[in-house]
Amino acid sequence: MISFLQLFLIFVFLALCFAIVCFYLKEKLCKKVLLGIDTNHKELIEVINSSISPKFLELSASTNDLSALAVDIWRMEQKFLKWGDELSDKQKTSLDNSIQKIKRFLDKNDIEIIDYTDQKYNEGLNLEVLSVENAPNIKESRIKETVEPSIMHRGQVIKKAKIILLRSENV
Numbered sequence: 282m283i284s285f286l287q288l289f290l291i292f293v294f295l296a297l298c299f300a301i302v303c304f305y306l307k308e309k310l311c312k313k314v315l316l317g318i319d320t321n322h323k324e325l326i327e328v329i330n331s332s333i334s335p336k337f338l339e340l341s342a343s344t345n346d347l348s349a350l351a352v353d354i355w356r357m358e359q360k361f362l363k364w365g366d367e368l369s370d371k372q373k374t375s376l377d378n379s380i381q382k383i384k385r386f387l388d389k390n391d392i393e394i395i396d397y398t399d400q401k402y403n404e405g406l407n408l409e410v411l412s413v414e415n416a417p418n419i420k421e422s423r424i425k426e427t428v429e430p431s432i433m434h435r436g437q438v439i440k441k442a443k444i445i446l447l448r449s450e451n452v
Contacts, residue, residue, distance in 0.1 A: 286360065290372060293379065347392050348432045348440050354383045355394050355430045393433040397424040397442055407431070407438050413446045422448045 358380050365373055397408065402422040411428055424444050431442035
């Protein structure tokens with residue numbers, strides 16, 4: 282059975298192959314066109330080059346889309362930390378680089394991911410408590426697990442964290 286991580290790596294590999302083939306075909310086409318055209322026709326060459334070069338649209342992602350991306354990259358990172366030992370060093374490096382690149386993109390867009398796991402619980406935190414487990418041997422309530430992280434945009438919570446609370450019986 283193919284895991285999510287393996288599917289992701291296959292997708293990245295196929296996307297890279299597609300980009301290389303497109304680049305190769307573009308270069309080959311440019312060379313054929315340029316060889317057949319007289320050097321006095323520079324205007325024609327510029328028109329041809331501009332017509333086959335890719336045009337990029339500047340698109341801006343919505344905050345909701347960035348929030349969803351942030352949650353997904355956090356989940357992917359958690360799975361990577363959990364199952365990373367099953368990967369080769371090359372696969373680990375490749376996947377980690379991809380995750381860090383996406384995190385830098387989110388950072389450039391002022392999106393912050395906050396994981397509260399193992400932190401002291403405070404009633405004032407803006408969190409969604411999914412379940413509470415009593416623990417007689419701890420002094421203060423702690424967050425046992427972050428099921429979904431908080432997502433912040435420019436200091437404002439745009440998505441509450443979902444947590445499992447480990448409550449001290451002393452409280």
